[in-house]
Amino acid sequence: MDAPTPLSPLTGSRHRENVGPLWLGRFMADLPILVLGATGSTGRRVAAQLSAAGHAVRRASRRGEVRFDWSDRDTWAGALAGVDRVYLMAPHELPVEPEFVHEAVTRGVRRFVLLSTRGVVEMRDERLLAAERLVRSSGVGWTVLRPDWFDQNFDEGFFRPSVLAGELVLPLGEKKQAFVDADDIAAVAAAALTEDGHEGRVYEVTGPEALSFPQALDVLARVTGRQVEFRGTPDDYRAVMPADLAEEQIRAWAALGDGEPTDTVARVAGREPKSFHDYAAQAWEGGAWHD
Numbered sequence: 001m002d003a004p005t006p007l008s009p010l011t012g013s014r015h016r017e018n019v020g021p022l023w024l025g026r027f028m029a030d031l032p033i034l035v036l037g038a039t040g041s042t043g044r045r046v047a048a049q050l051s052a053a054g055h056a057v058r059r060a061s062r063r064g065e066v067r068f069d070w071s072d073r074d075t076w077a078g079a080l081a082g083v084d085r086v087y088l089m090a091p092h093e094l095p096v097e098p099e100f101v102h103e104a105v106t107r108g109v110r111r112f113v114l115l116s117t118r119g120v121v122e123m124r125d126e127r128l129l130a131a132e133r134l135v136r137s138s139g140v141g142w143t144v145l146r147p148d149w150f151d152q153n154f155d156e157g158f159f160r161p162s163v164l165a166g167e168l169v170l171p172l173g174e175k176k177q178a179f180v181d182a183d184d185i186a187a188v189a190a191a192a193l194t195e196d197g198h199e200g201r202v203y204e205v206t207g208p209e210a211l212s213f214p215q216a217l218d219v220l221a222r223v224t225g226r227q228v229e230f231r232g233t234p235d236d237y238r239a240v241m242p243a244d245l246a247e248e249q250i251r252a253w254a255a256l257g258d259g260e261p262t263d264t265v266a267r268v269a270g271r272e273p274k275s276f277h278d279y280a281a282q283a284w285e286g287g288a289w290h291d
């Protein structure tokens with residue numbers, strides 16, 4: 001349990017005065033946890049794991065149980081009403097709005113678990129670096145998750161069309177990635193949202209092994225019978241992407257080293273992370289890539 005923290009310059013005075021044991025009891029027991037991006041890869045799983053563990057959850061997104069839209073401030077108050085913890089994620093290319101963090105703290109949020117990304121510093125990902133700075137300076141408890149590439153990119157996300165088309169183009173050559181399952185990211189997020197001892201921590205969340213994209217696609221081929229050709233040079237990428245975006249991403253990814261596995265999932269979630277093979281086998285059994 002986190003102790004009451006000092007008032008932040010952002011906080012205002014409303015929720016921190018007269019905090020006592022009764023109120024602290026309520027904090028953990030009753031109040032729903034706001035999960036943003038609740039229809040997405042990680043948010044859906046965070047919400048499911050929290051619910052399964054008996055926590056009240058408010059699932060929010062544009063199509064969520066509670067409507068929340070980053071571009072419509074009128075939707076923020078309803079999402080934030082009566083919550084004290086937030087799984088904070090911004091969809092690809094959108095920033096975490098400083099005004100949202102300010103409003104959340106003003107309304108009584110006392111803990112943020114932020115979805116950032118591994119390599120955020122090396123890649124100079126200003127969008128997510130700014131989000132990290134926001135929660136760090138919010139004046140309330142925070143944990144930053146920096147996951148490696150998600151396994152689910154292959155069946156739910158960006159790479160799905162490429163897998164179905166039989167060709168993936170990414171300027172990463174033989175560089176290795178410690179692909180991580182979104183269920184494991186969610187397990188770390190759920191622990192950080194509900195347990196003591198994770199505040200002020202930055203967690204690199206990875207799977208159990210580092211694989212190059214060609215190696216990952218070999219695993220996929222063994223499991224599914226689908227052969228996906230990998231084209232991994234910068235020129236391959238330039239040939240299929242708009243010029244400015246291609247150059248920006250080639251530069252950012254060139255700064256990445258091999259992504260070594262960490263022990264975060266075992267340490268924080270108390271279980272071994274799922275291997276890429278097991279992810280692929282389970283996704284295949286669940287019907288992924290059959291069409």
Ligand SMILES: NC(=O)c1ccc[n+]([C@@H]2O[C@H](COP(=O)([O-])OP(=O)(O)OC[C@H]3O[C@@H](n4cnc5c(N)ncnc54)[C@H](OP(=O)(O)O)[C@@H]3O)[C@@H](O)[C@H]2O)c1
Pocket residue numbers: 036037038039040041042043060061062063064068069070071089090091092093115116117118147148149150153157
């Ligand atoms: N993919 C990777 O390998 C990887 C690795 C590290 C970090 N990340 C980071 O992870 C984040 C994406 O997380 P994810 O994969 O869990 O999400 P996701 O599957 O891409 O889904 C996006 C979520 O955001 C919601 N959303 C979209 N636009 C919105 C808006 N304007 N207002 C409110 N909600 C909106 C969507 O729901 P609705 O459509 O219902 O609104 C959905 O729930 C990105 O910031 C990315 O940089 C990704």
